[in-house]
Amino acid sequence: MELSRSQLDGQHRIAQTAQFKMLNDVQTTGKYRRSSCVPRLVPYRFIDHESHDTIRTMVIDVHCHMVPQIRRVCSSAKRFLFEPDGANGNPGFDAYLAPFLTRNPFWRFFANCAGFPLPRPDQETPEDLVTRVIERHWLDCPSVDRLVVLAFDEYHTDEGVAVGPIRSRRHPGSSMYTSNTLVHDICQRYPQRMLFGASIHPYRNHALEALDEVHACGAVLVKWLPITQNIDAVDPRTRAFVRRCGELNLPLLIHYGAEITLATQNARFQDPAPMLSLLSELRRENKMPPVIIAHVATPGPPFLGNRHFRTVLRALLGEFRDAPLYADIAALYQKPPCWNAILDDPRWRGIHGKLVWGSDFPIPPFVWYPYRRLWKLKRDVIKHPSWIERSYRICRGLGIPDEVFERAQSIIRH
Numbered sequence: 001m002e003l004s005r006s007q008l009d010g011q012h013r014i015a016q017t018a019q020f021k022m023l024n025d026v027q028t029t030g031k032y033r034r035s036s037c038v039p040r041l042v043p044y045r046f047i048d049h050e051s052h053d054t055i056r057t058m059v060i061d062v063h064c065h066m067v068p069q070i071r072r073v074c075s076s077a078k079r080f081l082f083e084p085d086g087a088n089g090n091p092g093f094d095a096y097l098a099p100f101l102t103r104n105p106f107w108r109f110f111a112n113c114a115g116f117p118l119p120r121p122d123q124e125t126p127e128d129l130v131t132r133v134i135e136r137h138w139l140d141c142p143s144v145d146r147l148v149v150l151a152f153d154e155y156h157t158d159e160g161v162a163v164g165p166i167r168s169r170r171h172p173g174s175s176m177y178t179s180n181t182l183v184h185d186i187c188q189r190y191p192q193r194m195l196f197g198a199s200i201h202p203y204r205n206h207a208l209e210a211l212d213e214v215h216a217c218g219a220v221l222v223k224w225l226p227i228t229q230n231i232d233a234v235d236p237r238t239r240a241f242v243r244r245c246g247e248l249n250l251p252l253l254i255h256y257g258a259e260i261t262l263a264t265q266n267a268r269f270q271d272p273a274p275m276l277s278l279l280s281e282l283r284r285e286n287k288m289p290p291v292i293i294a295h296v297a298t299p300g301p302p303f304l305g306n307r308h309f310r311t312v313l314r315a316l317l318g319e320f321r322d323a324p325l326y327a328d329i330a331a332l333y334q335k336p337p338c339w340n341a342i343l344d345d346p347r348w349r350g351i352h353g354k355l356v357w358g359s360d361f362p363i364p365p366f367v368w369y370p371y372r373r374l375w376k377l378k379r380d381v382i383k384h385p386s387w388i389e390r391s392y393r394i395c396r397g398l399g400i401p402d403e404v405f406e407r408a409q410s411i412i413r414h
């Protein structure tokens with residue numbers, strides 16, 4: 001699924017020209033020369049030996065959430081058939097946030113830092129605010145070529161009923177919702193920048209038809225967060241969905257391990273093992289889809305143990321070494337024990353060949369720990385208004401190799 005040269009030539013020339021101009025500007029002004037150990041901000045290039053052309057591979061952020069917002073159904077957007085009135089659990093909305101999130105002082109503080117003050121539960125987010133956030137964070141990130149923008153489906157009960165926003169973390173319900181229609185509409189507006197990451201709960205009525213519909217409209221992957229959305233890997237509906245993704249060769253981005261920002265509805269689903277068994281079975285039938293495990297299934301606070309993290313590492317380097325199983329490193333630098341393990345623990349040698357980069361926007365790209373290497377670079381590395389660009393620079397500064405930033409190009413649909 002590599003991009004053909006003609007696609008690169010046709011679609012991306014403008015972006016390339018802009019980036020090479022930036023490179024020239026940097027070299028002329030010496031803006032990034034103050035520190036000799038500043039990470040390489042120049043896009044990676046390789047030589048096509050037949051034509052001797054220089055072709056640049058793409059840096060793709062596979063894990064970018066939509067700006068947290070509350071939006072009523074967008075009548076001007078081309079709507080998916082399975083979302084005629086937005087959320088099933090909260091009809092009339094294309095995006096919502098549970099009140100426990102909008103009231104949380106930490107969320108409010110970080111949202112203000114990012115330039116999008118959170119609305120009150122009864123308010124709608126103004127469209128011009130969303131546009132400003134997109135311009136600052138998504139369009140002004142010169143090191144990144146494409147962002148996979150993620151929809152986020154609602155919590156569904158075991159009976160397949162969608163439940164709207166939860167009142168507190170103790171109640172069943174959805175922490176947030178972003179419709180596929182809303183995300184698809186944004187991606188249509190910025191086709192040179194954004195790729196459509198769908199989210200469809202497998203317990204939905206007619207989930208497979210919905211999957212076919214987003215696939216036909218260019219979805220590059222499907223995102224799940226089982227502990228928050230209530231998705232059991234052994235449920236027949238989940239198995240049918242994953243099998244269908246395999247038939248379509250449509251990747252899944254699945255978050256196992258802990259989640260600290262949103263409500264955990266079913267902690268049992270932190271464990272990636274049942275999904276790995278299913279993938280093993282599908283692989284034997286030649287129907288395994290590409291799967292990216294978000295955050296390498298890391299725990300929340302490090303003291304909670306890293307059992308699931310090690311399960312995923314073992315699978316990546318063992319049984320699934322030659323299979324399309326990957327893990328993303330979105331915001332992983334905020335968990336030093338796991339970060340150090342993937343960076344240079346000899347037990348996990350070769351793991352870089354299975355990693356993919358993501359920013360996890362809008363999770364703040366702040367480094368809480370005194371990484372010695374980054375400390376030296378801090379001023380140059382961190383300084384950028386776009387949180388996605390900052391996330392990229394932090395990962396570069398901490399030593400993540402080129403291949404990790406570029407791997408998504410060979411995994412996701414274009």
Ligand SMILES: [Zn+2]
Pocket residue numbers: 063065360
């Ligand atoms: Zn995420």
